[in-house]
Amino acid sequence: MALKRIEVAPTAKRGFDRKKTVFLPYMCDHAHVIVGALAWCGIEGKVLPPHDEKTLAYGRRYASGGECLPFILTTGEFLKLLESPGFDPQKAALFMPTSCGPCRFGQYYNVQKLILSSLGYDIDIISVESYDSYTIQDLGREFRKCTWYGLLAVDLLQKLLWKTRPYELEPGATDRIYQESLRSLQEALGTGGRKRLLLSLGESVARFGEIPVREEERPKIGVVGEIYIRANDYGNSEIIRLVEGLGGEVRVAPVCEWLYYTNRKKIQDTRERKEFLKLINTWIEDLWQHHGEKEVGQRFAGFLAPPELREPPVSQLIRNSDPYVKEVYRGEPVLDIGKAVDYIAKGAAGIINTLPFSCMPGTMVSAVSTLVRKDHGNIPWLNLTFDGQKQTNLKTRLEAFIFQARRFAASAARGRSP
Ligand code: SF4
Incomplete structure (x- = not known):
């Protein structure tokens, strides 16, 4: 389809018609609990299917070549939906968060709106901003609270998944229970809000405890x-399963970490601008979110160790990152470096840094990774760049990496510098 001349430059739309169905791109499993929270607030939401080759083809058709992979995938998914038979854009809204900071994410919404408009589609895009800690004013506090509890629950459930699956005796058992748990969480949130979610979570966690596992050092x-x-499993070529298949056990930085970071930035910004009411509100929200972390974490007590239940505060990650990337550089590098240092301190034998091709913050993390490695016993560190192409050498690189990680772990266990 030929592009028409672009005439619109819309700005982010926060409000929306509650009668419309909200479609969310499948960035990760956390999308399910957002749909649950929407349902609890009386709004129909749907998670778009996981990305596939068609998504990539659609996205690439309308990208100019310089965009990052998440933009191509989310744009492709929206186009796939819009072109599906019988789809009515007037009854739907798309969900696309945005952000300020030193990278392209702030432009996703605008460019997507331009592409869709140029193709003749008139559809709402709901956009929430990181600057505003992703607040959707129209949906009120209950939506926010439900979503937060749901996100925490999925973060912790995934930790259980990654801790159990590599050791399962019955192949597929952990995935099955995890998928059933996800569905239960979405349904519980949608029908009974946070209270029901906590009940459902307790049952799911107990089921994980029944999976037969073997003893093995990884x-x-x-x-x-x-x-x-x-x-995103498609975007990172299923890196977690690949690592597990080669004999490793993963620890992946949780999604909620980014939301705590946006709180911190909002507190700093509002203090600087002397917006004291907003400052106090954000501070209270942050306290409340930490309370939620404790409450959700209690359901996992006995299944996850205390350091897995309570993530280090963002201030700690920023201190970890300080020798390499200063906090003044806004965005993910401080969290990535800070988290990598945290993982190393907690016994990781290797670090993988995943980044989309030409990602600005990701490239910065790759650049300083040499220094971080040097300061931490030359721990194996792999920077993996993804652009949507199938990488024929990915498995080979991972095999070598896991081999090095095993040696690093063995040397560390013997108490020697590897
Ligand atoms: S963080 Fe990287 S991939 Fe994500 S929008 Fe920014 S530049 Fe693109």
Whole structure:
């Protein structure tokens, strides 16, 4: 389809018609609990299917070549939906968060709106901003609270998944229970809000405890990097399963970490601008979110160790990152470096940094990774760039990496510098 002349330059739309169905791109499993929280607030939401080759083809058709992979994938998914038979854009809204900071994410919404408009589609795009800690004013506090509890629950459930699956005796058992748990969480949130979610979570966690597992020593691999690609199985070529298949056990930086970071930035910005009411509100919200972390974490007590239940505060990650990337550089690098250092301190035998091709923050993390490695016993560190192409050498690189990680872990266990 030929592009028409672009005449619109819309700005982010926050409000929306509650009668419309909201479609969310499948960045990761957390999308399910957002749909649950929407349902609890009386709004129909749907998670778009996981990305595939068609998504990529659609996205590439309308990208100019310089965009990052998450933009291509989300744009492709929206176009796939819009072109599906019988789809009525007037009854739907698309969901696309945005952000300020030193990278392209702030432009996703605008460029997508331009592409869709140029193709003749008139459809709402709901956009929430990181500057505003992703607040959707129209949906009120209950939506926000439900979403937060849901996101925490999925973060912790994934930790259980990655801790159990490599050791399962019955292949597929962990995935099955995880998928059933996800569905239960979405349904519980949608029908009974946070209270029901907590009940459902308790049942799911107990089921994980029943999965038969074997004793085995595996090197622990910390996965950090650009949040979309790190969390998206298609975008990162199923890196977690690949590492598990080669004998590792992963620890992946949680999604909620980014939201705590946006709180911190909002507190700093509002203090600087002397917007004291907003400052106090954000501070209270942050306290409340930490309370939620404790409440959700209690459901996992006995299944996850205390350091896995309580993530280090963002201030700690920023201190970890300080010798390499200063906090003044806004965005993910401080979290990625800070988290990598945290994983190393907790016994990781290797770090993988995942980044989309030409990602600005990701490239910065890759650049300083040599220094971080040097300061931490030359720990194996792999920077993996993804552009949507199938990488024929990915498995080979990972095999070598896991081999090094095993040696690193063995040397560390003997108490020697590897
Ligand atoms: S973090 Fe990287 S991949 Fe994500 S929008 Fe920014 S530049 Fe693109």
